[in-house]
Amino acid sequence: METGRRDPRTRVCAVLQHVLAPAFCAGSAEGLKPLAYTDDYIKDVLSSVRVIAMVGASMQWNRPSYFAMKYLQIKGFRVIPVNPAAKGQTLLGEQVYGDLSEIPPAMKVDMVDIFRNSEAAGPIVQQAIAMKDSHSVSVVWMQLGVRNDAAAQQAETAGLRVVMDRCPKIEYSRLYRELGQHGFDSGVISSKRRPMGQPGRRTPAAAGGDRPVFSGFDTKAVHAGAAPDPSTGARVTPIYQNTSYVFEDVDHAASLFNLSTFGNIYSRLSNPTVSTLEERLASLEGGRGSTCTSSGHAAQMVMLFCLMQPGDRIVASNKLYGGSITQFGKTIKKFNWECTFVDVDDLEQVRKAMQDPSVRLLFAESLANPGGVVSDIRALADVAHAAGVPLVIDNTLATPYLCKPMEFGADIVVHSTTKFLSGQGNALGGVIIDSGRFDWSRYADKFPSLAKPEPAYHGLTFAETFGDLALTMFAHAVGLRDLGATMAPMHAFLTIQGCETLSVRVERQAQNSLKVARFLEAHPKVAWVSYAGLESSKYHNLAQRYLRGGSGGAVFTFGVRGGFEAGVRLVESVELFSHLANVGDSRSLILHPASTTHRQLTDEQRAASGAGDDVIRLSVGLEAPEDLIADLEYGLRQV
Ligand SMILES: Cc1ncc(COP(=O)(O)O)c(C=O)c1O
Numbered sequence: 001m002e003t004g005r006r007d008p009r010t011r012v013c014a015v016l017q018h019v020l021a022p023a024f025c026a027g028s029a030e031g032l033k034p035l036a037y038t039d040d041y042i043k044d045v046l047s048s049v050r051v052i053a054m055v056g057a058s059m060q061w062n063r064p065s066y067f068a069m070k071y072l073q074i075k076g077f078r079v080i081p082v083n084p085a086a087k088g089q090t091l092l093g094e095q096v097y098g099d100l101s102e103i104p105p106a107m108k109v110d111m112v113d114i115f116r117n118s119e120a121a122g123p124i125v126q127q128a129i130a131m132k133d134s135h136s137v138s139v140v141w142m143q144l145g146v147r148n149d150a151a152a153q154q155a156e157t158a159g160l161r162v163v164m165d166r167c168p169k170i171e172y173s174r175l176y177r178e179l180g181q182h183g184f185d186s187g188v189i190s191s192k193r194r195p196m197g198q199p200g201r202r203t204p205a206a207a208g209g210d211r212p213v214f215s216g217f218d219t220k221a222v223h224a225g226a227a228p229d230p231s232t233g234a235r236v237t238p239i240y241q242n243t244s245y246v247f248e249d250v251d252h253a254a255s256l257f258n259l260s261t262f263g264n265i266y267s268r269l270s271n272p273t274v275s276t277l278e279e280r281l282a283s284l285e286g287g288r289g290s291t292c293t294s295s296g297h298a299a300q301m302v303m304l305f306c307l308m309q310p311g312d313r314i315v316a317s318n319k320l321y322g323g324s325i326t327q328f329g330k331t332i333k334k335f336n337w338e339c340t341f342v343d344v345d346d347l348e349q350v351r352k353a354m355q356d357p358s359v360r361l362l363f364a365e366s367l368a369n370p371g372g373v374v375s376d377i378r379a380l381a382d383v384a385h386a387a388g389v390p391l392v393i394d395n396t397l398a399t400p401y402l403c404k405p406m407e408f409g410a411d412i413v414v415h416s417t418t419k420f421l422s423g424q425g426n427a428l429g430g431v432i433i434d435s436g437r438f439d440w441s442r443y444a445d446k447f448p449s450l451a452k453p454e455p456a457y458h459g460l461t462f463a464e465t466f467g468d469l470a471l472t473m474f475a476h477a478v479g480l481r482d483l484g485a486t487m488a489p490m491h492a493f494l495t496i497q498g499c500e501t502l503s504v505r506v507e508r509q510a511q512n513s514l515k516v517a518r519f520l521e522a523h524p525k526v527a528w529v530s531y532a533g534l535e536s537s538k539y540h541n542l543a544q545r546y547l548r549g550g551s552g553g554a555v556f557t558f559g560v561r562g563g564f565e566a567g568v569r570l571v572e573s574v575e576l577f578s579h580l581a582n583v584g585d586s587r588s589l590i591l592h593p594a595s596t597t598h599r600q601l602t603d604e605q606r607a608a609s610g611a612g613d614d615v616i617r618l619s620v621g622l623e624a625p626e627d628l629i630a631d632l633e634y635g636l637r638q639v
Pocket residue numbers: 295296297298321323324365369394396397415416417418428429430582583
């Protein structure tokens with residue numbers, strides 16, 4: 001019997017058994033090795049069935065089974081609901097049966113889909129096996145969180161095909177590219193032109209071949225999320241410079257608004273160019289899904305909006321990009337949110353701050369802007385999880401090429417895509433990437449927007465309905481809808497282009513940085529260099545642990561002897577470095593924070609925020625390193 005299982009590769013929803021629909025989870029997949037099915041197997045199963053008996057179909061529109069039934073009907077499946085509590089009633093145009101055994105033998109049933117707990121699945125599978133000849137049942141499907149290996153074994157021995165711990169709605173929409181429209185990583189990489197939302201032509205491998213799995217970082221950086229345009233065949237993702245999308249009919253519109261099918265409504269919520277970037281970034285970070293925003297700061301605000309209620313608090317590193325210090329220290333007070341800043345090098349201090357019961361998340365940068373500070377992500381994740389809250393990492397300066405915070409326990413990653421991801425100083429943007437691993441339902445009182453009925457979405461409970469997709473669904477359907485901090489399609493397009501060369505650029509920029517940092521360290525007019533790639537850095541060991549190749553990235557600071565005046569003279573003397581307030585460009589950039597971004601602060605405030613009079617920030621670009629060194633050498637001679 002071909003089971004289609006093989007070594008785990010796509011996480012699909014296996015992480016979810018503890019998250020989604022706890023009612024289905026009793027005695028289920030806890031502690032068992034996650035199941036992995038090949039995409040070809042799932043496609044083959046789904047394309048082999050037309051009539052599905054859904055055991056446990058709910059009459060309530062906001063229950064997961066109702067969503068699944070509605071979606072499968074839209075996709076052309078006939079779904080026969082089975083539910084003793086609703087026996088004889090009509091659900092979505094179909095008569096409800098009280099038990100599988102009541103379905104008349106004349107009615108062909110290809111697949112039995114089980115929306116009951118894992119233990120209850122056992123006898124239902126027995127019934128399905130008994131219906132093999134009478135009703136032509138050929139597939140047993142157990143929903144997300146439902147797993148009964150013994151029953152599966154019996155079904156397979158009887159010649160049925162089995163899928164466990166998966167949702168057919170999510171699998172269908174994932175494989176046929178609809179899920180990507182909402183920013184999720186489908187795990188599908190293909191250069192084939194295929195229709196959207198339908199199986200299309202069957203290829204030879206779909207019958208169970210052993211197609212290779214494309215999982216390299218650089219392959220994802222070029223391809224993830226971006227199959228050829230289904231209607232034109234355009235290979236480069238087009239700029240969908242478009243605000244709104246035509247509904248097929250009133251029913252289709254209602255399904256979209258109710259989130260029972262996937263698709264675009266209005267570009268404030270989703271746009272095909274933006275969702276291509278969302279899928280790519282989720283894929284590169286190893287996340288479940290992502291939400292792009294108009295800027296990095298907007299990403300932080302939308303993320304807070306999803307997780308916080310008035311009166312809640314965050315704990316954040318005191319070594320953050322200055323704009324984030326202001327956003328968290330001052331601006332969020334207007335939402336009645338508070339921030340406790342801590343030194344993340346001092347874990348005891350962090351632990352203490354996390355004891356406040358109003359804390360909802362811990363926030364730090366992987367590689368902080370600008371001081372060459374590297375966070376101990378694993379240790380911070382442990383502290384956050386012990387306090388029952390997620391760890392959020394701003395991975396802007398490291399990029400997923402140098403660091404993947406989720407591999408070290410981070411739950412959410414945010415970026416200013418304005419920096420290395422777009423990479424050429426031409427597109428503002430931000431992104432919130434969710435690992436899908438934080439169990440919102442377990443801490444429902446802390447995260448009511450995700451784990452309790454949401455009043456801004458007619459009482460839908462996102463964590464129950466969407467499981468590990470909840471945060472990303474909420475961030476689009478409520479966050480972007482109501483805050484409006486949406487990324488422009490043109491900016492998404494430019495950032496997609498940037499992603500394609502991410503590893504090549506970041507690697508070269510980091511190599512150039514090390515050369516420049518070594519030059520500066522040896523220069524008599526330089527008092528200190530704070531670059532994690534240098535052996536002299538306090539953060540060198542953490543860089544070895546968390547950043548690819550022990551790299552220090554391409555943004556760092558140094559101190560010029562002679563204080564404020566010397567700093568001003570240096571930035572005004574260099575010719576190749578651009579004097580401006582950005583980082584992560586392919587061009588090299590220089591800034592003297594004390595005379596520019598931090599000018600309004602007092603001397604004490606400047607020193608505390610790492611922007612003392614002597615501090616110079618560099619963002620090293622792609623130019624020839626000898627030219628960069630020559631430019632700085634000339635500038636330092638003028639000091
Ligand atoms: C580390 C970091 N996070 C967030 C931001 C804010 O991003 P944006 O300027 O795209 O709003 C920046 C901007 O410099 C940054 O460097």
